[in-house]
Amino acid sequence: MYSVKTNREYDAITVEIETVKSQIDQCELRQLELDELIENLKQEIKQVETEVNDLKMNLAELEKELQEKMAVTETETHELEVERHRLISQIEKPMYATYERIRKAKNGLAVVPIIRGACGGCYQTIPPQRILELRQWKRLIVCEVCGRILVWDETLDRQETSDQKRTK
Ligand SMILES: [Zn+2]
Incomplete structure (x- = not known):
């Protein structure tokens, strides 16, 4: 305060201080908002990771099922071919x-x-x-x-x- 020489100078500095305080407030508010956003996104990432894992497991099951069905189809195709030859011999x-x-x-x-x-x-x-x-x-x-x-x-x-x- 020793360097403040006039009332006018004092007022100017006071206004500047208020402006900076308000800017700090706004920044803090924004930081809170961003913290919340980060928290929400982290939760969302967790959910998506769970979904991806579920889908991967589901895919693995379906692939296994498909393999099994293909094996059965192969056996059935072979059996039908044998049956076909048997029937042809009778026609x-x-x-x-x-x-x-x-x-x-x-x-x-x-x-x-x-x-x-x-x-x-x-x-x-x-x-x-x-x-x-x-x-x-x-x-x-x-x-x-x-x-x-x-x-x-x-x-x-x-x-x-x-x-x-x-x-x-
Ligand atoms: Zn026809």
């Missing part, structure tokens, strides 16, 4: 030749079931007379549109009936 040669010709022409799908009175390959409606002949196994019937061999599947017939009941 008459001309019949098998027809089947192979259609299979090659139709991307591997030579035999299709009748679904709701239509060809399961091209969805063309099959005349009821044809379906009757097929059910009685009178002869080999092929779809007139796509040329695939048609078969009758009782389970699909039942499904058809229950589907019709549902829609009615």
